[in-house]
Amino acid sequence: MIDNDCPFFKNGELSQRCVMTKRSFTINGSPSSFDVPDGRTLLELLREDAGLTGTKQGCDMGTCGSCTVLRDGQPILACLTLVASVEGREIVTVEGLAEQCPKGQALQEAFGKCGAAQCGACTPGMLMSSSALLLRAPKPSRVEIAEALAGNLCRCTGYGPIFDAVEVASGTREPPENPIVNIRAPEMSDGSAVYGDDLHLSGTLVGKILRSPHAHARILSIDTSVALTLPGVRAVVTIADFKKGEDGRAIRYGIIPWAGDETALAEGEVVFVGQEVVAVAADDEATALTALNLIVVEYEVLPHVVDALQALKPGAPLVHTLDPRKGCPLRNNVFKEVILPDFGDVDGAFARSDVVIEEDTFVYPGSNHVAIETHSATAFWDKDGLRLFSSTQVPHYLRLTAGLVMGEPIERVRVTQTKTGGGFGGKSDIGPFEMIVCLLSKLAGAPVKITLTREEVFYLHRGRHTTVIKMRIAVDHEGNVVGVESDVVLDGGAFASFGPITPYYLLQLLGGPVKIGAYRARSVRVYTNKPPQGPKRGHGTPQPRFAFEMLLDRASRRLGIDPMEIRRQGAIASGEFTVNGFPVPSSGILECLKKVEQASSWHLRDRLPPGYGLGVAVGMYISGTAGAIHGSDDDDQSNVAIRMEADGTLVVSTQASEIGQGIDTMLAVLASDVTEVPRDRIRVITGDTALGPKDLGAYSSRGTIMLGTACVRAGEAFVKARTSGEELPNVTGTFMTITPERDPRVEGYRGDMIGASPTYSMTAYVALVHVDGETGVVTVKKIWVAHDCGRAVNPDAVHGQVQGCASMADSEARFECLTYDEEMGLPHQPHLLGHLITTALDAPNVVSFIVETEDHMSPHGAKEAGEGPLLPGPPAIGNAILAAIGTAPTELPFTPERVLEALDRLNKEGR
Ligand code: FES
Ligand code: FES
Structure with missing residues (x-):
């Protein structure tokens, strides 16, 4: 039966039916010939046969553009191009760009000078598309550049610096004066940087993972016997092969050690579609995939729930039959509930206020980080222990966890971070694949590499929590926010990830930069049968900021106060404390507001043409956490x-x-x-x-x-x-680590230390939008964003981070949304055709300003710039929609349908 099911496996052996054909063509000016099987793509050939790993694979379906190369001077996607179709043609990759293309070197230098390469994962593809453009249009317009790069996704830059670089290379723009060029720019621009999947150690095996097809099911049996007999298969692992803890179960781990509830492979049951069940290491990818087909897993399907509000209802299916951490029965799906003590007289504030913007429900959907480089890890063992290479954001935590799960003293574990093509929080958790690759390598006695496909990244996930926020605010007649009450439900997915932290961040960091008189807040993080949700840029803070800032604009309209003024009046000042007792050493929020107010010609906002609107919002974000995740106060x-x-x-x-x-x-x-x-x-x-x-x-x-x-x-x-x-x-x-002994101000913290930070950055953001009243389409015309980063150590990098945040904020406001099929628990969009992000064609024009403040919390006076500037983006766009059409959806993203529904409600109900 198995032989019939598997085209490559006949009579116990891999069939050798692949026909090899000699293909000859030119690569980077050198005549080349390869024997290739039918069906081999140019991308596979370049990366695996020719060793030209500068050409990247960010997806496998023509959606990211990172595999762009030139064929006879025209850009093509190497992942969709069969080798057969380049016979006799001239191929140029990023490695040959400087020599083979007239403007190649100029482009590479301009990318460095303009900050157009941050993580660099998109850079080779961007360079190739740009060089093709300059071949056919030596002096392209900005629109032509955007059109030429429409198929190349960048998640870091917001595209503006890339457009600038193309203009500089074409001579239509002067290069920036004395820029601080990223020291990694040369290797990112010539293809020599070694990202996770670019690493190839001699004799490396390919690791692949068999994943759950069910959202919730009991595992009745796993039969790997046939797969093990397949020639070329070197190891097959299930959870039974992993080390056990004292309770006889596989060792639990997690990025937050006191909440560790994960195992590298499913133990006893699967709790989301895509969960890791069995893994294989084999000589090559085809053999590994064939072996997965030969593994038989029997399941007993159990009820599941993929919606957090449903999961909270009495009688809802339990996401886990047993508490994944403790192994005891679970009573409900609540992972963590946080109720802050009341800060101030909340009931009195609402009773005495002049205006109460009554409770409304805001929905901030889940979304993935979509780093252009997918995750990749390689492991091997030698006399010194375990070597683990990974595109991780947390080498230290990964080392601790690998030691724990493998039962190896950490002195015998060495983690090396490969060049990492973007993270945004998605690589700050420990991925099961990182544990699996260690064990596969140990059993196989050879290096093993696992590179996740784009689809698998959505199963690993750890992205933005889907969040439902009920909030109301009370404001006095002068525009002071005297009270805030909020109640939040976070969809956590099936495991903890950073989950014990998120509900705190969500509540604790709303206290600035607009001061709040009294505050009451509760949040609950809920287990659901979905991939774990975790930290995405801004971790837990964009969601309440979205609700608060949109309510604040409603209050300003009710009171007849300029939305800019209401924020200015409530602005937290240097040396003040938030409502929950966090000291704010420095605040440049007034200066930030001034910058965006002037630059956007805010005073003319009432004279905009119909359908246009300007909206403002502000934000505040931590610069590191007072405490460490692992370790003690002495650390x-x-x-x-x-x-x-x-x-x-x-x-x-x-x-x-x-x-x-x-x-x-x-x-x-x-x-x-x-x-x-x-x-x-x-x-x-x-x-x-x-x-x-x-x-x-x-x-x-x-x-x-x-x-x-x-x-x-x-x-x-x-x-x-x-x-x-x-x-x-x-x-x-x-x-x-910050303790009361080292910083007496810590004594002043109230509520909880989670969310406490040495200091806080401040951001103000104005968006100009156009809303088409007929179609509901929202176009973001321009964004002005000013960010207080203390002292800008590297102003070019600060601008890059601020613009990247503004772009991601716009992307979340208009496009990003992960949804799941309730019946099956399947993600609707585990790919970049469904999980849309901003492209070069959609990218708004972003103007960034740096505001420097005196901050004494560090010797160099710097504060963060990589996450905070995202926070005010979605509500600023929402408030601009409100200004444009008199109403705005309270659920993101602002799709045409939601905008039309809001307009309909306005017309029918007057709200
Ligand atoms: S890898 Fe070819 S388009 Fe994404
Ligand atoms: S620099 Fe473009 S994806 Fe990172």
């Missing part, structure tokens, strides 16, 4: 080592994680500032647990302040050592 959060080599090179090393946010360049800038060693004499090493001292990784916007502080301190120690006569100093700087 260090960041360390940077600096040493001088004999040839005068200054080596700056740390385990911190560069994911496109620019910390490698920040370290070079800070180290150079303090030591006065020129930047081109500095070598930065990050992301390897054996080559640098401990840092907790890239999450919670902690890098600039914590890592930056450690770097400054190391630099100062270096200078001191040099001054006292040491020729080749070797020193370390440290940033410790």
Whole structure:
């Protein structure tokens, strides 16, 4: 029966029916011939046979553009192109760009100067499409550039810097003056950067994962016997092969150690479609996939629930039959409920206020990070223990977890972060594939690599929680917000991820930059039979900000107060405290508001043509968390080592994680500032647990302040050592976890420490939209965003982060939404044709401003810039819609249907 089902497996052997044909063509100017089987794509050939890994694979269906190469000067998608179709043709990849294309080198340099490559995952494809454009249109207009790049997705830049770079290369724009060029720009632009899937160690096997077809089912049996006999299969693992804990179950782990509820493969039952059940390592991909087909898993299907509100109802199906952490029966689907103590007299505030904007329900949908590089990990074992390479944001936590799950002392675990093509929080959790690849490698006795497909990224997920917010606000006649009450339901998916943190972030960080007099809040995170939800840029804070800022505009309309003024009047000032007692060391929110007010000609907002509207919103975000996830109060959060080599090179090393946010360049800038060693004499090493001292990784916007502080301190120690006569100093700087002993202000925190941060960034955002009253289509014409980042260590990088945030905010406001089939529990859109993000054609024009404030919480005075600027985006666009048509949907994204429904309601009910 199995033989009939499997086209490659006949009589116990892999069939050799593939016909090999010699194909000859030119690659980067060199005549080349390869024996290739029918069906081989150009992308497979370039990456696997020709070793040209500069061409990337961001999807497998022609949706991302990262595989773009030139065929006879025309851009083509290598993932959709059969090798047979390039016979006799000339192929140019990013590795040959500088030599083969007239404007190739100019483009590469311009991408560096304009900050057009952040993580660099889209960069090769962007460069190839751009070079083709410049071949046919040497002086393209901005519109022509956008059209030429419409098929190339970038998740980092918001496209503006890429357009600028193309203009600079074409000579229609002057290059920026004295930019601080990302120190990784050359390797991102010439294809030499080694991302996760680009790593190929000799003898590496391919790992593949068999996933659950059910949203909830008991596993009755797993039969891997036939798969194990398939030639080329080197290892097959189920959860039975993983180490057990004291309770006899497989070891539980999680990014938040006290809430660890995951296992690398399903144990006993599956709880969402796509959950990992069995894994295989084989000589090649075809064999691994064939082996998956030969594994028989018997399930008993159980009831499931994929909607958080349904999951809370009495009698709802239980997402897990047993508590995944403790193994005892679950009574309901509540993962965590947080009820903050009342801050101030909430009931009195609502009773005495002049205006109460009554409770409304806001829905902020789930969405995926859509980093253009999909996740990839490679593991092998040698006499020193486990080597694990991964495109992770958290090498330190990954090392701890791999040691725990493999039962290996962490001294024998070394994690190396490969060049990471974007994260946005999606690579800050521990992925089951990272644990699976370790065990497969151990059993197979060879390196094993697992690279997730784009579809599998949606099953790993850890993206934005779908959130339902009920909120009401009370405002006095002067526009002061005297009371806020909110009740929030978070859809958490089937496992914890960062779940114990999210409900706190959601509640605790609403206290600024608009001051609140009294505050009551509750949130509940709910298990559902969906992939785990986790931290996406802004982690838990864009959702309440969306509700609050939209209610605030309703209040301003009711009171006849300018929406800009109501925010100005309530602006938190440096040295003040939020309603829940968080001290705000510095606040530049008034300056931010001034910038966007002037730049947007806000005073003319009432004279815009029909259908146009300007909307404003503000936000505040943490710069790192006071405490560490793993460890105690005595722990260090960041360390940077600096040493001088004999040839005068200054080596700056740390385990911190560069994911496109620019910390490698920040370290070079800070180290150079303090030591006065020129930047081109500095070598930065990050992301390897054996080559640098401990840092907790890239999450919670902690890098600039914590890592930056450690770097400054190391630099100062270096200078001191040099001054006292040491020729080749070797020193370390440290940033410790914040405790009351180290910072007495921590005593003042009320509520909970989760959400407490050394300091907070501030952002103001104005959006200009057009709403088509006939079709409901919202077009975002322009965005002005001003961000207070303390001192801008690298202004070019700050602008890049701010514009990237603004773009992602626009994308969430208008496009992004993950939905699931209730009947089957299947995601509707596990691909980029369904999970839409902003393209070069949709990208609004974003103008960013940096506001610098004096902040004394770090020696260099910096605050974050990589997440906070996203927060005000969706409500600013919502408020602009409100200004344009007198109403706005309360559910994101602002689809044409929702806009038309809102208009209909306005016409029928007057609201
Ligand atoms: S990999 Fe070819 S378009 Fe995405
Ligand atoms: S720089 Fe474009 S995806 Fe990261």
